[in-house]
Amino acid sequence: MEPTPIITSPLTPEDFAALSRAKEALESPTLTMKLASVIGAPIEKLMGRLPGAAQEKIDEATQLALKKCLQIALRTLGKGASAGSLLAPPPDKPSNLLHKLAVATTGAAGGAFGLFALPVELPVTTTLMFRSICDIARSEGEDVHRVDTQLQCLMVLGMGGTRRDDDNADLGYFIVRGALAQSVSRATSEITTKGLAGHGSTALLKFLQTIASRFSVQVSEQVAAKSVPAIGAVLGAMVNTVFIDHFQQMAHGHFTVRRLERQYGTAAVERAYQTIEVMGGR
Template sequence: MEPIPFAVSGLTAEDLATLALAKRALETQPLTMKLAAAVGAPIERLMTRLPALAQDTIADATRRALDKTLQAAVATLGAPYLTGSEGTSAPGAAENAKPRDWLHKVAVATTGAAGGAFGLLALPAELPVTTTLMFRSICDIARSEGEDLRAAEARLQCLAVFGMGRSAKDEETDLGYFIARGALAQAISKASSELASKGVAAHGAPALVRLMNTIAARFSAQVSEQVAAKSIPAIGAVLGAVVNTVFIDHFQQTAHGHFAVRRLERRYGADAVQAAYRAVESTST
């Protein structure tokens, strides 16, 4: 990867390096490939093993998981969101407390181990727990990049990460980060306005429902890939933990990239950062 001239981007060398890492996290190797490497089998082939009712089960479990996560986020709106670290979500604390990715990985691996022996049957019980743990990790990463998690918009940005992780379908359609983010931007803006004005009472508001539907559609595709990886006969606790670890790592990397980009946009402006981001893409090898 060639360096991007400072005069072209306006970003410092350090921030350009940060942007290059964010680009790599956001645009490379979708979840399908990571899971295939972890279980040693093509996910496309494993998808065909899922029973006919699997997609309905996955869609319902995904929606319930996201809904419980949203309820947890809204219930504490206006206060720092606890992430398991000792830091606060207030601006200025980010530089002093790194996110504890490993702690959340251990927790999610535990849920994977518990559900590994039951496959699809365990999904309705396991997915809400796993998703909530991943959301806490995403919030922890957002805080470390300077997001104020007392604000509704910041928490919805954390929730939106579930709709940004790359899947096999993104490879087919060449759906990049800014395209996926742009598809969510207006819905996030309207939903955050409703949350800011109505608080908990906004939970069923139309703008929030539309946002949840958009996120759920994309997240469900990736949950399907995760479930397919767990469809190997006698997967057991060990491989169940491995699959869940890959799953959370995928969204942690997406969160690191997303909130690093947002931090740079606050510093340099969206246009400058997007221009530099495109330059990173055009000079990658």
């Protein structure tokens, strides 16, 4: 019996080029490196100068921000394109620049008021980033009314954020994605089974905690970048622009891979992905 074509068919040159761009985005320099290049100072050193209570405030703000995004996700499920701007008919391309400008505005406020602005700024910034990720997912053919797609969008916020002592810190996209996939699957199953009543399920809460623990690492780096004395509104806006651009790149890469997997199968895409060499990666 011949193998199934969808699994064995090689990617077209156009799709292989798309996969190459996706890998470049997913394996691009870390947020730490990107922020350091903008502010001209090592992020690790700045993080060491944060007040002792800063991490607790960051963790609390991160949890609040992700819960707000989850509420948006649950409200949109199954409602169709008339449910609001998040579910508007997809444009030819995602509105990356529009979302960047909006996040830059919140960053200007954060730069002016520092850590004190975090509980107000971060939920707004994260919601805007979540909308941008959904926009990117839709542009790659995803149905944003599906539970799985919404959770995949949230998962993007947890991709690339690892503690310094995390054994998975230097692992590739497919390994990190695989580590998060089980919690996504369990949460999707509970919401699908229980409907919106499942929003307080153990699986969903565990998923949210997993994403929050990873996302807070990168929020900490963002806060540290804004801790530069007299950073001001302009540099605060620049830091936020780098922040959302990082996650937009991750979203483009992730949802391009998923689009190609729907066409060629996961195994074929992963094999092709592993053959691509990326310059200047992590």
